[in-house]
Amino acid sequence: MSLVRMGVGMLLRVRVSLPDRPGALGAVTRTLGSAGADILQVTVLESVSGRALDEFTVSVANPAVRDRVSAGLEAAPGVRVEGIWETVEPPGAFPDLVVLSQVAVNPGRGLATLVDAAPALFSAEWAALVETDPSPSVVTASWQAPAEPPLPALTPLRPRTVSLPGGTHLAATPFDGTSTVLVIARDHAPAFHEVELTRLTVLADIVGAIVGKAVVSR
């Protein structure tokens, strides 16, 4: 059992924009290391127009380390902090695959498994399955979803990201060939990136294929 799970530390997602040149990533990892953060994963979200958007998953022992991480990155030349927020689950080596294998083992519970796992997979706060026909109604929702989840316009059916006036960021993707939509939501954290929306859509496609359209629409 990890220290984080034992309540000794906390896991953070750190999203930074930095110059896309050799050494820039090294400067960030050095800053994180000096602040006392343990880097568990690094993902390059995008690399365009001479800048890269990178996301780190780090373990920190306490809020003071989090503050040092934040201060250190703010002071690093060329680095722009897009967001630092707490995430609930260690990402593991391949969390998406583990969830998909759970769906494969028990397809009857596949949609519920995806909805329950989605917040941890996307460092989000909650997820919900929404039937849009004839009008949006929540079929099932994850732990920590509000009793009446705020929903954006979901039709015409297509993958989309939306930021609501209250500050909640959403990503939504329909299950192919159905009127059912998977919605994930984040507060106090950056909006969903295009890459995250694509990942959500691909996950929904795969789960839909395993579970079958009939079950998704039921």
Next chain:
Amino acid sequence: MSLVRMGVGMLLRVRVSLPDRPGALGAVTRTLGSAGADILQVTVLESVSGRALDEFTVSVANPAVRDRVSAGLEAAPGVRVEGIWETVEPPGAFPDLVVLSQVAVNPGRGLATLVDAAPALFSAEWAALVETDPSPSVVTASWQAPAEPPLPALTPLRPRTVSLPGGTHLAATPFDGTSTVLVIARDHAPAFHEVELTRLTVLADIVGAIVGKAVVSR
């Protein structure tokens, strides 16, 4: 289209063992950056007994940069280079999911899709689907597989990694409930790590669930 695909550079996997302490990863990324390598992805394979095993996917412009990467890492205090080898495909943000969605879209070709994609997914050289009953025979194999692929003992059926006397490293995992085994192979590169074997097994489980046992055994 990336520079790598246009033949301007090459993609490398770099596997290093380093002290599991704050700053160690920063030293490695700095070394890679100074050598002129562009870091595309970092994965922590394991973290035990005070050391971490990390795998970097980097883009380098030419063989001279590769040599500087190698020399720089060899000289870095506390760092042990486990392997530097060429890989054939940019990893993308989530290559496993993309392959699974291709399988989901066309389950009839699902096993062939997995076999064709496996070398790139695992920075391996070839992959093959082997029917073990009554005796091992290759059902289908990827591009670059030898005409008669060297195979380890595959029964009793269970996930396994094997290194053959000639230096070929193999990982093999059975499709659940069948006598069919997926085999991937690497030469001139490190042996498959336990984490890679688990990933291969989970992928095979998911593809098996999408495709169906009947098709796998056919």
